[in-house]
Amino acid sequence: MRHRLSEAISGYLFVLPAALVLAIFGLLPLLYNLYISLFNWHIKRATFIGLGNYKEIFGGVAPFALLVISVSLLASGCALVGKNRKLLVRLLALFLLACGAAGLALDLPQINSLGDSDMLRSFRVTLWYSLGTVPIQLFFGFLIAAALDGKFDGKEAFRVIYLLPYIVPAVATAAVFERLFSLRPESWANQMLALFGSHPLQWLREYKGIFELLFGLAPTNGAGSLSDYWSTWAGGPSLALVSIMFYNYWVFIGYYALIFANGLAAVPRQLYEAASLDGASPFTMLRRITLPLVSPTTYFLTILGIIGTFKSFNSIYVLRDPSTGGVTDPMSVYIFFQFFHGGRFGYAAALSMVLLVIVVGLTLIQQRSMGKRVFYEQ
């Protein structure tokens, strides 16, 4: 009994220093932020406006309510889909999903016209950024890790080289990328294009989406708010954002590769040997042995990656250009400028609370969907 008590006391004491720092510099700001978001706060002068800032973000109570309803419908639909095999339940799940999706489809254009369209755009940019970086980094990271697997000459050297981009300050390397991807015909990126017979592109200065550039999927203008809004998604991420993604790949693929490499190394060799004796093809071995055993690493990197893109600041800040009109600004950058350009503290605080809810929501979704597929070695 005494042992348990002293253990508990030790536990609390050990956790205390970290808890103190995290509470003051991590959690307190959250509460402070929540507090500020209820005011019309310009650096120091403030008038209490309750949910006024949030109203401005969403364009009113109705759009916000519809948003919440749609998202809950989608969430419950997703939850039901996995659970049950019964036809009725599945139909219900599909129905919920359809209603939720319809709600969103109708609501987002409303928020766009009544609420903060720049915030909505920054949300879209964040999504593109996530979709464009995490899967590719996972894929190539895994590929490189597979190439690094086992023992061979030069392995050490390669591992060192691949980690180099990650450890170097962004301020330094981003300056190089700005030149490599400049719109000059002589820039490295354009010279590479010239090799393939293509004409120079504007890279970091190109605000048009890549699908618009490749397939001509331009946003409609004036065809009605629904079409106008949703067609902006069709254009895809801007080429400027894609250029920044290239920078991200360069920085992070080596890092992902090394973490995967360890995960791969932990897979017992005997499993492969036994499988090949049984006549399994390399592809089957990949699917049945490697991927499941590496799944904890994949899961870890996915969460890291997605949260990372929502928080991402440095690489965007140094590579962005105001002339692209915010198409490279994910939510964190947009919020930064609301704080520091014009000092709208209250509004920026409200935006950051919205961002927090989104991030927490995504993490929970990830936990539920991927967490189940993670295979932990017994």
Next chain:
Amino acid sequence: MSNRPTPRPPLFTALRYLALGIGAFIALLPFAYMIANALKTYSETVTRVSPNPFSPEFWPAAPQWSNFSEVWLGDAFAHYFFNSFIISLVTLCGSLATSSLAAYAFAKLRFPGKETIFSIFLLTLMIPETVTLIPNFLVISYLGWTDRLAGLTVPFLASAFYIFLLRQFFRQIPDSLLENARMDGASNLRILWSIVAPIGQAPLFTVAFLDIASSWNSLQWPLVVVQTPRWRPITVGLARLISEAGPQIQLRMAGALISLAPVVAVYLVAQHQIVDSLSNSGIKG
């Protein structure tokens, strides 16, 4: 893991080297660009250009080492280095201490509310820095720590990420090992110091390295907190250089190389340990 080279078909080996070679080329190209441009004259940076690092046009006709001295002497870079060094060191000691203590507690000790507290810690990972910037600055100002070492280090003395990483590793240490020590009368602190830490060298190294890299590279916070050159770190010095050098890209590149040299040097010297430990930071399950 066996130590003999695993036998592979030659095609596989060829492909392996090809893939790794291409990747290495991509990884190193920007560095080559930095070095080449840092050594060029101003006009060469525009006229003597090539996308191919293997062609002589990529490199300067004659290396201009004076670019480095021009940058170095133009500002108090030595002092900024010293500042960054001290700041990283102090933050590192604090980080290691708080994180290992907390990670050990979460991994091996039992106390009510443990999981809840841990989840709350993880919550702090989801908060973007912009959100914490102003409130933290308010606290630091209130404490009178602006432009002081404390203001540059204290907010970073703990990180839920490092606690998470260390906890993952500590969990794998067999309980029996600790039980034996406890039965011999060792306190938890003693166990942490003499048993857990030595075993956990690799992840501790990881945390150490990540922390140093993050302190060294941090820009947003010092910009706001530092008022005088007294504690100005190297990143602020570099940012200043970038705004001054104007169009003279060769000076910018020289400055960039100067500021990343220490991190790279440490990395190359300790690379075996670091790379090993970083790849071990992934989750085994």
Next chain:
Amino acid sequence: MYRRAYRNFGVFLLLTMTSAFALGAQAFDKLNLKGTAVTYWYQHTQGREVALKKMIDRFNTTNQWGITVKGEYAGGYNDIANKMTAGIAGGNTPDLVVAYQNDSATYEMSDALVDLNPYVSDPKFGVSKAELADYFPGFLAQDVNPQFGNKRLGWPPNRSIEILYYNADWLKALGIAAPPKTWDEFYEDAKKATDQAKGTYGYAISLDASSVFALVISRGGDFRTPGGSGYSLDTPQLRASFAFFQKLLKDGYAKKIAEQYGDQTDFANRKVLFTMGSTSGIPFYDSAVQKGAKGAFAWSVAPIPHTTAKPMLNIFGASVSVVKSTPEKQLASWLFLRWMSEPSQQAEWTRVSNYFPVRRSTAAQLGDYLAKNVQFAAAWKALQTGDQKAEPSFAGYDQVRDAISAAYNAVLDGADVDSTIIALNTKANKIFQQTKP
């Protein structure tokens, strides 16, 4: 019958004014400034910083009140703005800070700054009427902010103007007698300079909002509504400017600036004939031209082409604001500012910084400097001959500047001029509503 009333009233007025005067003067008079120390955040580096520090030292040793000023480099303009924002929130501010007018407006939304009008008009510590007339017209008006009841939120230490940079040797080689005065001439000159084979072109397009403002005023327009109650960007002048450069780019006689300072680089390497930028860039252009490929060449600056009778000059520059603190520190800060704007200090500062002085009489002390620095002299001449206008000083203007750059960029990429400008105007006024006090 009314004579007495009038006389009494007159006496009453006189008494009131005198006592107000006396009271006002007394309010500052009573302050003991001995040993007052104030901090000054600036953005200058290298040569400018060294010179500024020397001047500050001189002020500290020679001023009659025992004031000490401590100057600190606090980052670039953006960094300083961020620091001030955080500083005001945290109660940690300097006493003097460099700030553009829209930044000082933002600070004043939190009541952080001192209104300098009482100081300026103070009989003992202020600036006399004669001296006020010595300032370039319009320089002083910029810091009076209508959004805050015409408070004077800053004092100008120096100014710059948006100017046309041109390669004089090249112009002569093309057979052009003088830099273009109208937009048609500009078009023709750019056309002559373009040679696809050699990779040369006429103009490197600056997307900066200050450049756009210069374009608009050169056609007789403005960014503000006539009453100053908001933005009016949907103007024929902006449409004409955007359309002009859209055409110039399409015809191949102009190119977008590739990377930061790409225009200076191309200029120094004889790839482009014209660029536009601030006169504060003259020393940077000079050093770039010296180091350029094929060596240095003759170059100079000229007013931006115009359709108006006289050249229109976009005057800008950060002023220095005094932050609220104790009455002693505020007065001390003001006295330093006043000292900096005296002609001999102005001349010294001009020599080393290449910024324009704010007082006309400074020219008398700059004779040799003007003789030696061709480009500065040309810019100085432009200043004397042109009319001046300044960009809006509304809070939140920097967000509008970004929107203007984005709209300009879109137009250059082929977007429709009319609809882009209409959208821009809506956005600018939305920002105005959101950020006004």
